[in-house]
Amino acid sequence: MEEIFPNVFSERKELFTKNLVPGTSVYGEKLLDHEGIELRQWDQYRSKLAAAIKNGLSELPIKPGSVVLYLGAAEGTTISHVSDIVGGKGIVIGVDISERVMRKFIMVCEQRKNIVPILADANRPWTYRDYFAGGQISVLYQDVSQKNQAQIFLKNSEYFLKKGGYGMLAIKAKSISQEKPVNDIFESETAKLNEQFNVLQKINLKPFEKDHEMVFCRKKE
Numbered sequence: 001m002e003e004i005f006p007n008v009f010s011e012r013k014e015l016f017t018k019n020l021v022p023g024t025s026v027y028g029e030k031l032l033d034h035e036g037i038e039l040r041q042w043d044q045y046r047s048k049l050a051a052a053i054k055n056g057l058s059e060l061p062i063k064p065g066s067v068v069l070y071l072g073a074a075e076g077t078t079i080s081h082v083s084d085i086v087g088g089k090g091i092v093i094g095v096d097i098s099e100r101v102m103r104k105f106i107m108v109c110e111q112r113k114n115i116v117p118i119l120a121d122a123n124r125p126w127t128y129r130d131y132f133a134g135g136q137i138s139v140l141y142q143d144v145s146q147k148n149q150a151q152i153f154l155k156n157s158e159y160f161l162k163k164g165g166y167g168m169l170a171i172k173a174k175s176i177s178q179e180k181p182v183n184d185i186f187e188s189e190t191a192k193l194n195e196q197f198n199v200l201q202k203i204n205l206k207p208f209e210k211d212h213e214m215v216f217c218r219k220k221e
């Protein structure tokens with residue numbers, strides 16, 4: 001077992017995070033003991049962030065103590081691992097538009113005191129800006145299945161992400177167009193980020209996710 005990033009472990013083909021709430025699993029993942037530390041398995045077929053790490057993410061900007069704005073929290077699968085990584089000194093604000101997923105997500109938040117759930121449309125960042133002071137966010141993470149994915153990301157960056165902060169955008173090509181070639185969609189969505197960001201790395205998420213790319217970027221100073 002090797003700690004590949006702070007609070008992220010790898011053994012053979014599997015990833016794990018250090019469990020912030022020992023004794024609890026979130027989506028049926030296995031728990032195991034490693035030298036007195038409880039680890040939680042992180043499934044790369046269920047989490048695009050885990051898939052990006054498996055496919056060679058060069059640096060993980062989400063670290064112990066980070067303040068993360070996470071758009072598209074869904075039922076809390078990936079964000080629970082982000083919560084493990086940032087630990088007790090960090091905070092993760094999780095936004096989702098769906099009341100149905102929010103019901104499950106709130107149960108995850110009840111166990112994990114470093115996650116703040118917000119039921120809102122990520123297209124409308126001004127509706128949740130009063131929940132936290134703008135400019136404090138060190139990492140913006142987005143995984144929303146919408147046609148205007150880059151636009152949502154840029155809008156939230158303008159409101160909340162500090163200069164020099166990091167972005168991670170999971171692009172789902174098929175939500176943007178069913179007809180256009182997937183690589184053209186990745187290219188045109190990523191090009192939209194250039195006005196605010198320097199793109200550091202683009203990672204295709206095959207074979208864990210079909211037609212998805214993770215863009216890792218840094219906001220210009």
Ligand SMILES: C[S@@+](CC[C@H](N)C(=O)[O-])C[C@H]1O[C@@H](n2cnc3c(N)ncnc32)[C@H](O)[C@@H]1O
Nearest residue numbers: 072073074077078096097098121122143144145
């Ligand atoms: C693919 S799922 C996210 C999975 C999650 N990131 C994970 O790895 O555990 C996409 C989520 O985006 C949410 N979503 C779609 N449009 C949204 C919007 N405009 N604002 C906020 N959330 C949105 C959906 O409700 C859904 O839960």
